[in-house]
Amino acid sequence: MKIQILGIGLLSLCLALLSGCAAAPPSPEQTLIETGCPAVVPCTLGPSSPSSNGELLTDAERAELAWAECAAQVDMIYNHQQPRADP
Numbered sequence: 001m002k003i004q005i006l007g008i009g010l011l012s013l014c015l016a017l018l019s020g021c022a023a024a025p026p027s028p029e030q031t032l033i034e035t036g037c038p039a040v041v042p043c044t045l046g047p048s049s050p051s052s053n054g055e056l057l058t059d060a061e062r063a064e065l066a067w068a069e070c071a072a073q074v075d076m077i078y079n080h081q082q083p084r085a086d087p
Contacts, residue, residue: 043070
């Protein structure tokens with residue numbers, strides 16, 4: 001008699017567990033996080049041949065902008081390589 005009750009108990013337990021196996025929507029796709037060094041591109045300054053004072057001023061502004069972009073990359077790499085202080 002105990003075996004019959006035990007068998008019914010196990011059967012009802014299995015059915016209760018199987019009721020949780022319903023179709024569920026798929027999990028959202030995980031977002032990848034890149035933790036490596038930032039991408040670096042070479043610093044370049046194109047050739048110029050100004051023929052007027054206006055073009056010379058424009059070339060000087062372009063050179064300053066290129067220098068600032070290159071300096072920003074160097075600063076980014078420097079900051080990335082510095083050990084972080086734990087709070």
